[in-house]
Amino acid sequence: MKKLLTTLTVATLAAAVLLVTPRTSSAQDKEKAKDKAGEKGKGDEKKKAGTLPFNGKAVAVDKSAKTIKLSGEKARVVQVTATTKVLKDGKPASFDDLKDGEDVSGGYKLSADGKMEATVLNIGKPPAKTEKKKEEKK
Numbered sequence: 001m002k003k004l005l006t007t008l009t010v011a012t013l014a015a016a017v018l019l020v021t022p023r024t025s026s027a028q029d030k031e032k033a034k035d036k037a038g039e040k041g042k043g044d045e046k047k048k049a050g051t052l053p054f055n056g057k058a059v060a061v062d063k064s065a066k067t068i069k070l071s072g073e074k075a076r077v078v079q080v081t082a083t084t085k086v087l088k089d090g091k092p093a094s095f096d097d098l099k100d101g102e103d104v105s106g107g108y109k110l111s112a113d114g115k116m117e118a119t120v121l122n123i124g125k126p127p128a129k130t131e132k133k134k135e136e137k138k
Contacts, residue, residue, distance in 0.1 A: 052108055054104075055070075056070035058104050059101070063096065078121075106121045
C-alpha cells in the first residue's frame, strides 16, 4: 500500500511539473511555422507576396520626403520610393501629380524599419464596381 501511494505521488508531481512548465519554442520551430504559412499563399498569382492594400484621402503630401499621410483614425503614412508604380486615373503618372485631398489607393510592403513602402500608387477615385460588373457581363 505504501509503495502504491509513493508511486501515485511521484506520478502526480511529474504530471504537475509537465503541465506548469511552459514549452519553449526554438528559433527553428518559429522559422518552420513561417515557411508553412508562406507556402499557403503561393497559389494566389494576383497578389504579390507580402503586399497589403491601402486606400483613403491624401490629407498631407510631402513632396520632398515623398510621403503621403492618409485620412482616418490611424493616420497612416505611406512612403513612395523610386520603384513605386504611380498611376492617375489608370494612366502612368508621377508622384508630383498628387495633390492634398485626392483619393489614393494601392499596395504597400512593410520595410525593415516598419514603414509602409508603396509598391503601387493609384491617384483618383477607383472605378465604380457596377461598371466593372457591366463590362464583365458583355
